[in-house]
Amino acid sequence: MEEYDMPAGLLAEGRQGDNSPPLSVGELAQAVKRTVEDRFGRIRVRGEISGWKRHSSGHCYFTLKDDSACIDAVIWRGQAGNLAFRPEDGAEVIATGKMTTYPGRSKYQVVVERMELAGEGALMALLERRRKALAAEGLFDAQRKRPLPFLPPLIGVVTSPTGAVIRDILHRLEDRCPTRVIVWPVPVQGEGAAAKVAAAIRGMAGLAEVPDLLIVARGGGSIEDLWAFNEEEVVRAVAESPIPVISAVGHETDTTLIDHAADLRAPTPTAAAELAVPVRAELLGFLDELNARSRRCLTRRAGDARERLTLTTSRWPAADHLLGPKRQKLDEVGERLPRGLAARAHKAEAVMNLTAARLRPDLLRQKLDRLSDKLDAAARMLPIVHPDRPLGRGFVRVTAAADGRTLTRSADALAAGSLRLHFGDGEVAAQAGEGPPPPPPAAKVERSGRRPYVAPQPNLFD
Template structure:
C-alpha cells in the first residue's frame, strides 16, 4: 500500500493534519505487518543456491543459519518439523539449494527465508562436504590406525546391523553357515533415507550395552552392512553420529557398506573394512573344515613325533644296556664281604665275652654286702629330713596354732583388707573346719606391736630328724 503525503514548507512543533486528510499515520507494527504481507505475497516460493554459514541447531529443534555467496547473504530458518526430514546433516561450508518462502521478522526489522526443503547443490558439493567432514574427524583421531583392534579368531556371537529384508543379511547368514556356523543377532535398521543414520548409530551403541550373561549375550564381533548404491544412498554411513558410534564401540567392528569401489567414513572408523557383506562374513569366522583338517594334521604330527621319540629312546636304552656289566659282577664283591664278616663275627663275640668275664673277675672282690646297705641307709635318712621340712612348710600347719586362712567366694586366699571388702562374703578356715563370714564396716589398720626381730638360724644337717609338730 502506497500513499502520497502533502509537502509542507517547514516542520512545526506539532503534527499538522490538513483538512480532509483521511490517511492517519501508521504504527510501527502496522508498517511491519504490511511489509510482511507484501514480501510473503511476492516471494511465496523461491529456490536459492548458497553456502551454509553459522549453522546452529537450537534446543527447540529449529535450525538457524545464513545462506551466502560472493555478493550477498540472507538469513534462513528451518522449523523443527522440516529439519527432521533432511537427507543430510547441514554444516558450515556446504553448498545447498534451498526451497522455501521469504518472510520478515518484525522483532528485528529483517527478512529471512523459511526453508521447507534443502539439498546439496550437485555431486561436487556433496563430495566437498564429505572431504571436509573426513578431514575434521581425522584431526580428532577417529581414524588413527593405532586405535584399531584385531578381530576375535572364533567369535561365539556376531551382531549384524543391517536391513532385515534385503539380500545382504541372507548373504551374510549363508556365508557364515558355510564357513563356521555361529550364533547371529540381527539389529534391523533402515540403511538409507530419513533417520537412518540415527538408527544405525543407536544399534551400534545398543549392542555394546548387552549384558554378558543376559538373555541376549553381548556379541564378540559387530558387522555393519549395506548393499551397493549411489553416494546419496550410502550417505547415512557418512554422518558424524554413525562414525563416532563406530569409533567408540567397545566391540570390534567390521564395516561392509557398498561394493568394493564404495568408500564411506564408517570404513575409516571401523576396525576392519570389508569390500562386500559376504567378505565381511569371511573375515568374521574361519572355515570350520579347514580347522578340523588342521587339527587332524596336528594330531597326526604329534603322534609321529611321539612314535619317533619312543623308537629313539628304545634304541638308546638298548645301546646303554649292552654296556652294563653282568649282575653277578656287580654284586660279587659285596657277597664276598658278607661271607668274610660272617666268618669273623663268631670269633669277635667269643673274644668280647672273654674280656667281659675277665673284667668281672677283677671287680668282684671289691663288691661287699655291707657297702650297699650303708648307701641305702644314708639315702633313707636324707629322704626323711626332706619330708620333715615339707611338713613344716605346709600351709595348713599354722592353723593348728590358732591361725585362720581366709578365702573369697572363688576359693582364692585373701591377703589384703581391700580385697576382703570387695569380696563381701568370706570363708574362715580353722584347723578343724571352715565357717562363713560377711564383711561389715570400714577396715581399720591393725595395731602392731613392736617386737624385736629374732635372728634367723639356718638349719643344721639332721636338725629336723625326728622333729615333732
C-alpha cells in the same frame, strides 16, 4: 513550493490534500511482511551454510551466504527432522522455502521447508570435511583396531531384515562354519536411518547375551543411498562399540566413514561372513594334520631317545668289572661278622656278671628299709608343719580370694583386695583396705586402781 519542502512545525497536523495518514510501526511492518511473502512466496536459493545452530526447542537457525551477500534462514522443528543429512557449517546446499520478515527485529529471512546438498561435488566436500574432523579426534587411528575373535560363538548383524544381504551372510556362515546369529533389523537408507543404525550398534552391547562379533552390512548403491553410514552418530557408535566390528557397506569400490572406524572393513557383506569364521572343513583338516604331525614327532623323539640309550649303555663297563671289588669286600665283611658278634657277646656277659654281684637281695633290702624310715619320719612331720596347725592357737592364715594364694605381706593383701581369713574352725571373707586401727580392748583394773600397761597390737593388714 512543495508541501514537504516547507519547514516542519512543532506539532504534526494534517495538510491540505494529504490522503496518506501516518502508519504505526506495527502496521508498516505487517505491510512489508505481506509484500515480501506475496512477492517471494516460493523460492529456491543456493548458498553455503554458516553459523548452524539447533535450539533446545528443536528449531534450527543458520545463515546462507555466497561471495557477495548473506541471508538468515530458519527451519522449524517439524521440517528439521525430515532432512536427509545432518547440516553443518561449510556445506553448500539448495534450500527451498519462502521469504518472510521478522517484525520484532526488522529483518527478513528464509523459512526453509526442504534442503538438499548442491550436487555431488558439495556432498563429497562435506564428506571430506567430516572425515578430516573425525580423524583429528583419533577415531580412525590404527592402534584402536582390535583383533577379531577366531571362532565367535555368537555374531550380531545390523542390517535390513529383507533383501539379499542378510541371506548372503547367513548362507555363507552356514557353509563355512555354522554359528549362532542375532539380527537387529534397521532401515539402511532414508530419513531416520542413521539414528536407528547407531541405536542398534549401541543396543547390541546391552543385550543379555552380548555377541562376540558385530557385522554392520548394507548392499551397494549411490553415495546418497549409503549416506546414513557417513553420518557422525553412526561413526561414533562404531568407534565406541565394546564389540569388535566388521564394516560391510556397499561393494568393494564403495567407501563410507564407518569403514575407517570399524576394526575391519570387508569389501562385501559376503566377504564379511568369510572374515568372521573359518571354514569348518579346513579347520578339521588342519587339526588332523596337527595330530598326525604330533604323532610323527613323538615317534621320532622316541626313536632318537632309544638310539641314545643304546649308544650310552654300549659304553658302560661290564657289570662284573664294576661290582667285583664290592662283592669281594662283602665276602670279607661276612667272614669277620661272626667273630665280631662272639667277641661282643663275651664282653656283654662280663659286664652283666660284674653288675649282678652288686644286686644281692640283702643289700637291696637294707636300702629299702632306709628309704621306708625316711618316709615314715616325713609323714610324722606332716601334721606339725601344716600351715593350718597354728590356727587353733589364735593365728589366722590370709589367702587371696581369687587364686587361694597365701599372703604374707600387707602390700600383697592390699593388691589382692578380696581375701579369705582362715581360722581354726572355719573361713571368713574380708576386704583389704586402708582405715584407722581398731580401738584397743578395755584393760582390766587392778584392785590398786591403776590401769595395767597394754602393748599396742600390730595391724594384720599392714
